[in-house]
Amino acid sequence: MVEEVAEDLREEGLGAPSAVVTCVGGGGLLCGILEGMHRVGWRHVPVVAMETRGAASFRAAWHSGQPVTIADITSVAITLGAKKVCQRVVDYIREHPLISELVSDRVAVQACFQFADDHRMLVEPSCGAALSAIYSGLASRLYHEGRLEASPRRPLVAVVCGGSAATLPQLEDWKRVADGKDEPE
Structure with missing residues (x-):
């Protein structure tokens, strides 16, 4: 996947990205990236x-x-539901610039709905956690704070x-559950 993105960026005359945003559960996807x-x-x-916040291993x-x-895993983002990450992803903390951020289920589910409106595609709350970096303004804040370099x-x-696992009825159910939680955004 990364090789394909690198090739696409080169074809567009762009350099390496300023950052990559992804979700993390047990660490397999993050390690592969x-x-x-x-x-x-x-x-x-x-x-x-x-x-x-409810799956922050x-x-x-x-x-x-x-x-x-x-x-415990208390998040509706059950595909992030690893109670423990792999050792390799912990090793990467020392080897690669990583920024760990948490969002509420509500913010993750809101990002799912915004992405569906923007792209006509359904995603699960685990992906919504990643997309919330964009939709919630978190990425903008990281650029503003100088933690990411804008170019x-x-x-x-x-x-x-x-x-x-994402269907419209399931998204509505995730929203109902997330809206009923008392957790910081």
């Missing part, structure tokens, strides 16, 4: 790893420096994944 980024020479490109590992088993020749790349 990072391996691809290293193969194409993007070792310097930050990755914004997005999780929901990467954030727990981020703080402890090792895989940590979290007590017209270096776009932000968002990994859009996880739609097989």
Whole structure:
């Protein structure tokens, strides 16, 4: 996937992205993205790893420096539902610029609806967590704070994944559950 994105950017006359945004659960997708980024020479490109608050096993590992088993998965983003991340993704914390961010289920589900409106495609809340970096203004804040470097020749790349379980009735159910939670945005 990363090689294809790199080729597409080259064809458009663009450089490496300013950042890559993805969701993270157990670390498999994130590790694959990072391996691809290293193969194409993007070792310097930050990755914004997005999780929901109720499935924050990467954030727990981020703080402890090792895989940590979290007590419970309480998020509607069940495909992020790994209670513990793999060791390799923890190793990458020391090897690659990574930014760990958390969002509420409500924000993740809102991003799913916004993406559906914009692109006529349904995605699951795990993907909504990643997309919320764009829709909630988080990415803009990271650029403004200087944590990401803005450049017209270096776009932000968002990994859009996880739609097989998404139906309109399921999205409505996720919204109902997320709206009933009392958690910070």
